Amino acid sequence: MESQRNILLIGLLFVSFLLWQQWQADKAPQAQAQTNVATQTVQHSTDVPESDASVPATVAVSKDLITVKTDQLDVKISPVGGDIVYAALLSHKLELGKDEPFVLLEQTPGFTYIAQSGLIGANGIDSVDGRAHFTAAKTEYVMTGDTLDVPLTYTAENGATFTKIFSFRKGEFDIGVDYRIHNTSAEPLKMQMYGQIKQTVRASDSSMMMPTYRGGAFSTEKERYEKYDFEEMAKANLKEETQGGWVAMLQHYFVSAWVPQANEQNILFTRESNGVANIGFRTPVFTVAPGATDNVAAKFYVGPKDQAALSALSPTLNLVVDYGFLWWLAVPIYKLLMFFQSIVGNWGVAIILITLTVRGALYPLTKAQYTSMAKMRNLQPKLQEMKERYGDDRQKMGQAMMELYKKEKVNPMGGCLPILLQMPIFIALYWVLLESVELRHAPFMLWINDLSVQDPYYVLPILMGVSMYVMQKMQPMAPTMDPMQVKMMQWMPVVFTVFFLWFPAGLVLYWLVGNLVAIIQQKIIYAQLEKKGLK
Structure with missing residues (x-):
C-alpha cells in the first residue's frame, strides 16, 4: 500500500512540476x-x-x-x-x-x-x-x-x-x-x-511536456x-x-x-x-x-x-x-551521460546505463524502504489495538506509537526517503535530456530514430504502462484501504501511459528501464524479507 502511495506521490509531484513550468512559460509574451x-x-x-x-x-x-x-x-x-x-x-x-x-x-x-x-x-x-x-x-x-x-x-x-x-x-x-x-x-x-x-x-514553442x-x-x-x-x-x-x-x-x-x-x-x-x-x-x-x-x-x-x-x-x-534550479545535480548527470556515450556510442544505451547507475546507487535506500514497509505492515495489528484502546486521545496514541516504533526499530518515514531522492534526480535528468543538443536527432535502435522527440508508434509509453501495472500487481492492496484510493491506484498505469505519450523517447526509456530494474529489485528484496519472516 505504501509503495502504491509513493508511486502516486511521484506522479503528483512531477505533474505539479510540469504545470509550474508551463505557468512560467505562459507568462512570456506572444x-x-x-x-x-x-x-x-x-x-x-x-x-x-x-x-x-x-x-x-x-x-x-x-x-x-x-x-x-x-x-x-x-x-x-x-x-x-x-x-x-x-x-x-x-x-x-x-x-x-x-x-x-x-x-x-x-x-x-x-x-x-x-x-x-x-x-x-x-x-x-x-x-x-x-x-x-x-x-x-x-x-x-x-x-x-x-x-x-x-x-x-x-x-x-x-x-x-x-x-x-x-x-x-x-x-x-x-x-x-x-x-x-x-x-x-x-x-x-x-x-x-x-x-x-x-x-x-x-x-517559444514551449509546451507542458x-x-x-x-x-x-x-x-x-x-x-x-x-x-x-x-x-x-x-x-x-x-x-x-x-x-x-x-x-x-x-x-x-x-x-x-x-x-x-x-x-x-x-x-x-x-x-x-x-x-x-x-x-x-x-x-x-x-x-x-x-x-x-x-x-x-x-x-x-x-x-x-x-x-x-x-x-x-x-x-x-x-x-x-x-538546467534550472537543479543544475548542481544535472551537471554531473550530464557528464556521466557523456562518459557512457563515449564508451558505447549510442545515446539510448547511455541512458540505460545511467538508469542502472542511479538505481544501483539508490538500492540500499530502496531496500530500507521495502524493509520499513514490511515492518509497518507487521505492526498493523498492534496499531489497530492501540487505536481501539486509546480511542480519540491522539496525544496518548502518538506517544504509544513512537514507543512501539522505537522498540521495533521501525522508521515510519523510511518508505518516503528513496522517493524524495529519486524525484530530484528524475527532474534533473529530465532537464538534461530536454536541453542537451547531443540528443537531437540521436537514434537508439529499431523505430526510435530521435530520442529528443516522442516515440512515433507509442511503443515505449505502452511498455512503460505495462511495467507500472506489473509493479502494482506485485503490491497487493491492503484490505483496509479506501475503495476510492484503490480505484485511483488501478488507474495510475493508464494515466501515466497517456501522460507519457508526448514525452521525449529518451525520458520514457529512462522511466521504463527504471521500472524494470525496480521490479527485479523488488523480487530480490521480497525474497530476502521472506527469509527473515517479514511478509
Whole structure:
C-alpha cells in the first residue's frame, strides 16, 4: 500500500512540476505581428545604438550579399554595415533524414533574426542615420584549409581606412569579428564598437511536456547567467556595465551570442520597438592617434548549445544550457551521460546505463524502504489495538506509537526517503535530456530514430504502462484501504501511459528501464524479507 502511495506521490509531484513550468512559460509574451513587412532584400533599420558621444547619420539598403561557406556554417554578410544576415548550420539538419540545414539567422518577410556590429561615436562609421558601405574582393568565400579570413574594407571621407575581418575556423561555430583602423588623418579618431542581435519577437514553442525558452540572456561580473525575455525588454531597457560579459538570444538547442573582450569594461543593453528586440554590447570609447593603426574585436557564436565550445569562448556561456534550479545535480548527470556515450556510442544505451547507475546507487535506500514497509505492515495489528484502546486521545496514541516504533526499530518515514531522492534526480535528468543538443536527432535502435522527440508508434509509453501495472500487481492492496484510493491506484498505469505519450523517447526509456530494474529489485528484496519472516 505504501509503495502504491509513493508511486502516486511521484506522479503528483512531477505533474505539479510540469504545470509550474508551463505557468512560467505562459507568462512570456506572444509573438507580435510586424508592422512593416520585410522585402526579399536585406534591409537595415535605424536601430544602431546611441554612442557615448553624439554622432551624425544616413539609412542604407544593400541587395548584394557576401557568401561564406565552411564545414559547419553557411553565412551571408551584407556589405552595408557588415552584418551577418543569414546563418545555416550545415551539420545540424532541419528535419531528421533530410539534407536541408537548420537555419538560425535569417531575414524573411515577417521575420528578422540577424547579428549586427559596427563602430559608433564621434568618428564612428555607423550611426542611427546610416551604415558604412564595405567592399570585398569577391562575393563568395569557401574554406579550403583550417582557417578562413574574409576582409571587408571601407575608406572614410577623412582618408582613414577601416577593415572589418571575419575569421572562421574549421569545425567551429564561433566567428571572429575584428576591426582594424588605420588613421591617415591629422586628427585623433574616437569611437567604440558595438555588437547586437536583432530578432522579431516570437513566442517559444514551449509546451507542458517541452517547456523551452526563447528570448534574451546576458552575463555580468555579478550575474553569471540571467534571462531577459522579450516582455522584460518591452518594459525596460537593460543597461549593465561590466568587465567582459556576453549577450545572447536563446531557443531550444541553439544560441547566438556576442562575446566582447573579457578585459574591457563593456555596457550591455537591450531595446524593443514595434515587435523587434535587440540585445547587445558597447565597448569603451577608444582613440586611434594620427598615423597609427589600432584594432578592436569581439567573438560571435551562432550554433548549437555545445557546452564545451561555449565554455571555450567564455567561462559562463555554457550556462545557456539551462538546467534550472537543479543544475548542481544535472551537471554531473550530464557528464556521466557523456562518459557512457563515449564508451558505447549510442545515446539510448547511455541512458540505460545511467538508469542502472542511479538505481544501483539508490538500492540500499530502496531496500530500507521495502524493509520499513514490511515492518509497518507487521505492526498493523498492534496499531489497530492501540487505536481501539486509546480511542480519540491522539496525544496518548502518538506517544504509544513512537514507543512501539522505537522498540521495533521501525522508521515510519523510511518508505518516503528513496522517493524524495529519486524525484530530484528524475527532474534533473529530465532537464538534461530536454536541453542537451547531443540528443537531437540521436537514434537508439529499431523505430526510435530521435530520442529528443516522442516515440512515433507509442511503443515505449505502452511498455512503460505495462511495467507500472506489473509493479502494482506485485503490491497487493491492503484490505483496509479506501475503495476510492484503490480505484485511483488501478488507474495510475493508464494515466501515466497517456501522460507519457508526448514525452521525449529518451525520458520514457529512462522511466521504463527504471521500472524494470525496480521490479527485479523488488523480487530480490521480497525474497530476502521472506527469509527473515517479514511478509
